[in-house]
Every structure is written in structure tokens, then in C-alpha cells.
Amino acid sequence: MVLPHEPEFEQALEELSTSLQPFLEANPQYKKALEIVQVPERIVNFRVVWEDDNGVPQVNRGFRVQYNSALGPYKGGLRLHPSVNLSILKFLGFEQTFKNALTGLSMGGGKGGADFDPKGKSDSEIRRFCVAFMTELSRHIGSDTDVPAGDIGTGAREIGYLFGAYKKLKNEFTGMLTGKGLTWGGSFIRPEATGYGLIYYVEHMIAKACPEYSLDKPTTLVAISGSGNVSQYTALKVIELGATVLTLSDSKGSLVAEKGYTKEFIHKIGELKLKGGSLETLANEPGYTYHAGVRPWTLVPTVHIALPGATQNEVSGEEAEALVKAGVRIVAEGSNMGCTTEAIEIFEASRRSGPGGVWYAPGKASNCGGVAVSGLEMAQNSQRLAWTTKEVDNKLKAIMAECYGICLSAGTKWSGEELTDGVLPSLLAGANVAGFIKVADAMKAQGDWW
Known part of the structure; x- marks a missing residue:
């Protein structure tokens, strides 16, 4: 399953597999789910050709890894950085699948981006890149299919350009990206x-x-x-x-x-x-x-x-x-x-x-607040309304409290350790096991393993 040139993905898979061992020993039927869930449902690679300010064509590699949709539309950021490659995006999409599960919201896992570096580029160059990137990506995403967001190198400016390109290409105003501006479908507290x-x-x-x-x-x-x-x-x-x-x-x-x-x-x-x-x-x-x-x-x-x-x-x-x-x-x-x-x-x-x-x-638990509010932005878009800062912040606090409780409970039950003399349970094991069980059970119900 793992190729030698995918070290980041291999590391993420090894971490999950190690954490799952006590659970899998007690529930061996889930071994097949682990074998299946580590393979992305779909990987899209594409060429992005754009014009710099000197009129010279430039080319970058674009990606979208649609990892798992058992719990909802694929959801995860777009990273624009020279280091972007398939190993990094597979690891991020894999982690995103279980992170999104821990939020309790209806979101699958995905990740994407390009080996484009926004640093040192003019606004016009970034806009032209975003239009070229979205021209190819738009055929693979949508509010009920795959909802990207920002990530490293993809901030408010880039989200705006990407959204505008999609709107022109599809002739529809829809919540197919999160991290949008507050006046055009964004959510309070999303940047924070x-x-x-x-x-x-x-x-x-x-x-x-x-x-x-x-x-x-x-x-x-x-x-x-x-x-x-x-x-x-x-x-x-x-x-x-x-x-x-x-x-x-x-x-x-x-x-x-x-x-x-x-x-x-x-x-x-x-x-x-x-x-x-x-x-x-x-x-x-x-x-x-x-x-x-x-x-x-x-x-x-x-x-x-x-x-x-x-x-x-x-x-x-x-x-x-x-x-x-x-x-x-x-x-x-x-x-x-x-x-x-x-x-x-x-x-x-x-x-x-x-x-x-x-x-x-681990980050899949402690930093899930970002994608949680992205999920709340999706909910607001679906209802054509906007919640107040206080409402969103209170929902975020509740999601993080629930996530912590889930990790603490699963870590206590499935860490494979004797928790004596004040030893705290492993939140690493808890996050991995709880996220995996939720995704695996949904996949089984949908006939992805049996």
C-alpha cells in the first residue's frame, strides 16, 4: 500500500496502525477496514498553466486527494507551497478523515493544493494562477461533493480569487469553498x-x-x-x-x-x-x-x-x-x-x-477547531444565514469539549495500558481509535467492507 517515496504518509499510517493494535486485537474484524481506509477513494492530478507579469507561461502541478466520503462530502484545505507533493497531501487527507470524524459534523476527508509559491508573486500573478487552478479543479468539487478550504499559502485573498473563478465557470453562487469573506458567505470566527x-x-x-x-x-x-x-x-x-x-x-x-x-x-x-x-x-x-x-x-x-x-x-x-x-x-x-x-x-x-x-x-484532535468552523460555515451556507460571533464561538467550544471527551474516553479504554498511580490516558490512542471506529462503522454500513 505504501510507496517508498511517500514518507509523510507512511509516518501517518504507522502512527494510526500502532495506536489501533489493542482495539484490533479485541475486534479483529476491523483489520479489513484498516486495510481499505488507507487507500484514497480518488486522487486527481492536473497541470496548472498560468501567465506571469512578463507574459511568460509558467506551469505547476495541481492535486486533489479525495480520501474518504463515508461521513460526508470530502473536506480539507488547499495548500500552496513549493514542498507540496502527493505524499504530503495523502498524509494530510488521511489525517483529515479522522480529524473531521472527531468534530461530530458531517464531513469526509480530503486535501489538495499545488507546488506553487505565492511568496514574491504579485496579486495579478496569484489571481491568474488561482483562475487556472480552479478551471481544472472545478470539475471535481461542489457543495455536496468536495468542499476545499484554505491552508498554508491559501489565505483570504486566494480563497476570494478561487471562489470568483468557480462562480464564473459554473454560473452559481454556492458554498463550495470555506474561509470566504464575511459579506459573501463566510463565517465569524473562521480565521481564529x-x-x-x-x-x-x-x-x-x-x-x-x-x-x-x-x-x-x-x-x-x-x-x-x-x-x-x-x-x-x-x-x-x-x-x-x-x-x-x-x-x-x-x-x-x-x-x-x-x-x-x-x-x-x-x-x-x-x-x-x-x-x-x-x-x-x-x-x-x-x-x-x-x-x-x-x-x-x-x-x-x-x-x-x-x-x-x-x-x-x-x-x-x-x-x-x-x-x-x-x-x-x-x-x-x-x-x-x-x-x-x-x-x-x-x-x-x-x-x-x-x-x-x-x-x-495529536493535531487531529487538538487542531480540529478550524475544520469544525468550516463545517459550521457549510451549515450556514446551506441555510442561507449567518450566526453571530458568540453563537459560532460557543459552538466551537462545545465541539472541542466533545472532542476532548471522546479522546479521553477512547484513550482510557483502548490504550492497552494499566492506568495506575495517576497515569493519564493516551490522547494519541484515543483520537486515533475513536476517529477510526466512526469512519469504519460508516463505511461498513455503506457496504465498503464486510
Whole structure:
């Protein structure tokens, strides 16, 4: 099933398969479901030819991996980045399938994008690329078939261009994309949803594992990686609640705040990133220290909560050991598969050591708030109405609380461990088993395995 040149997908599949072993030993009939669910229902590859500002044609590779529709229309983002390849999109679509299951909403799993880099491109070039991309993608998506969203490199500008192209091609105004503008079908809280949802999930973890590090205390120290949409709103929510954010980062390095980030400085970073800027331009800001070529996990001596929010495999085994040494108690992913296998093993070993260990939450659970509000946007589009900020935020809080409860329950039942002496259940096992069972049962009812 797994090809040697698909390392990211192989890693995601191995993680799920390992977590499922205690469940599969007790329920061997589900082994066939695991064999089937790992194969995407459909993969679409296509050529994207667009014209740059000099009138020269350029070409990129476009993809849509329609992974699983057992629970609803395919749902997942479009990533525009030079690193995009089929392995990364298969891993993301695979994870998205189980993540969407954990939200409790009617959404299948999918992912797509292109190896196009929006950085350094003019608005006109990005618009021409989006029109060319959607011209091909439009024949494969729709509000009841496949509903893409934003992801790395695909923000409000790109969603607008993609939506406009689809509307012209199909001559219909429909909710076939999420992350739309508020005045044309978008939802309140959608830009904030992944970051806010991550914190709502983490608050439940803290309440059970380490209430002394509540986020309403300035003495609670939080390290965050990344500085895009997810990390910005994660940081803003932490600051709003009262805890201290020590770090942010980007692909070139990390920026450490000696006394903690302020809300105003996060907004400044947001404006910088909209223009394609780098954190290194803030190296001389008073109270902040820039570290080129280094991720944040080894840069601060004491950390209570660590929230990877950049990209996959951004916490190595060595960095995980540094976090344990720094006193971290909660690690929750805002990014997808943010921790390497080695890092997860270190965190899980710490958890099993008893009270005072690290409690780790995988991205398919802790960062599902983004796609949850995308699902709420789909519901609003279907009803031709818009809910208030408070209504959406309350629904998001309820979804994250339910997701946490599901992961805690399944982790307690199916981790294959003796939970004695204050050992917390594995949220990794809980998320994987609970998501898998829901998808597998729907597939069985629909005749996809028997």
C-alpha cells in the first residue's frame, strides 16, 4: 500500500496502525477496514498553466486527494507551497478523515493544493494562477461533493480569487469553498478557529493534568512555533486569557520575547506576514531576541505548555527531550503531525512515568477547531444565514469539549495500558481509535467492507 517515496504518509499510517493494535486485537474484524481506509477513494492530478507579469507561461502541478466520503462530502484545505507533493497531501487527507470524524459534523476527508509559491508573486500573478487552478479543479468539487478550504499559502485573498473563478465557470453562487469573506458567505470566527479551538482543547487538558498552570496565570509560560494564522490566534487567545507567550517562529528562525509577547506585537507580526515578511526583520525590537535557523523548543529554560503551530515534523526527538527538561507539562499540536515519531515516543514515555509527566495531544484532535468552523460555515451556507460571533464561538467550544471527551474516553479504554498511580490516558490512542471506529462503522454500513 505504501510507496517508498511517500514518507509523510507512511509516518501517518504507522502512527494510526500502532495506536489501533489493542482495539484490533479485541475486534479483529476491523483489520479489513484498516486495510481499505488507507487507500484514497480518488486522487486527481492536473497541470496548472498560468501567465506571469512578463507574459511568460509558467506551469505547476495541481492535486486533489479525495480520501474518504463515508461521513460526508470530502473536506480539507488547499495548500500552496513549493514542498507540496502527493505524499504530503495523502498524509494530510488521511489525517483529515479522522480529524473531521472527531468534530461530530458531517464531513469526509480530503486535501489538495499545488507546488506553487505565492511568496514574491504579485496579486495579478496569484489571481491568474488561482483562475487556472480552479478551471481544472472545478470539475471535481461542489457543495455536496468536495468542499476545499484554505491552508498554508491559501489565505483570504486566494480563497476570494478561487471562489470568483468557480462562480464564473459554473454560473452559481454556492458554498463550495470555506474561509470566504464575511459579506459573501463566510463565517465569524473562521480565521481564529484553529488557534482558538486549540486553546479550548488545551484548557480541558490543563484542568485534568496540571491546574497549577492554568492559562489565566501570567506565570504559566507558553512556547508556540509558527507565526501564520494558526499561531497568531493561538497566541492572541493565550494573551487574552492571561498567560505568557514566550516564542513564535517562521521558516528562517525564532523570535523570543523576554517578558512575553503583547497583543499589539502579534498584530504587528500579522501585518508583516500579510506582506510576505520574515521575523528576522524584527531582530532589533527591544525586548525580543531573534535566533536564526533555530526552532523555539531549545531556546527558553522553562516552558509549561508547548504548542507546535507551523508544519509537520517540527519537533524532533532531541527537541522533545529539551522540552521535558524545561518542565513542559502539555504538548498539543496546532499543526498537522507537528511532532516526529521520536518526539511522540518521548512524550508518551513521560506520560506513562506518572504524575508530572508530559500529556501530548495529536493535531487531529487538538487542531480540529478550524475544520469544525468550516463545517459550521457549510451549515450556514446551506441555510442561507449567518450566526453571530458568540453563537459560532460557543459552538466551537462545545465541539472541542466533545472532542476532548471522546479522546479521553477512547484513550482510557483502548490504550492497552494499566492506568495506575495517576497515569493519564493516551490522547494519541484515543483520537486515533475513536476517529477510526466512526469512519469504519460508516463505511461498513455503506457496504465498503464486510
